[in-house]
Amino acid sequence: MATAIQPASEELFARLQRKPISDVKREGWRGVMNAVDATGKVLMTNHERPEAVILSLREYSLLTELAARVQRDDQSKLEQLTRAFDEELAVLKQPDAGDRLRQAFSLPLDLHGEVIAGQSF
Structure with a gap:
């Protein structure tokens, strides 16, 4: 059962040499393969x-x-991201990490009327 062709595929298919399947019977497999050999794909x-x-x-x-x-x-990009993530989280594995987090959260935060967003604040 043929599946519906996506628009991007239609664009790609438009560039290909076309042959009707009936050419296999009319020209034989070698005839079809001659067209494939000439263009690389049919x-x-x-x-x-x-x-x-x-x-x-x-x-x-x-x-x-x-x-x-x-x-x-x-895979290489995923490994790089994994290493960077592990480096960021390594600080949480330090023995005093819990104490430092509790201390940081216990301090009052004065934003001076500004919003903190992202890494650039």
């Missing part, structure tokens, strides 16, 4: 509706490497 359609994209091995390899790179970058 959008297969059924009654003008996109059904599938056939990728060359080169295109598939490029996409999987790109996806792996993005995943590695995301």
Whole structure:
């Protein structure tokens, strides 16, 4: 069952060479693969509706490497955020952390009519 195509996908599909699925029967698999070899990817359609994209091995390899790179970058960013968060919270693990927090909260706070917001106050 075909799923509805999102507008962004329609834009991407518009740039692809299109071939009707009936070409597989008419030209044979080799004929379709000649088109794939020429462009790297072909959008297969059924009654003008996109059904599938056939990728060359080169295109598939490029996409999987790109996806792996993005995943590695995301993991690296997550690790950096985790380290920064852990560094921020390390102060709470110090032996006198509880005493210092209680002392800080017990002090009166005079804002002088201003609002404290964010790190820049």
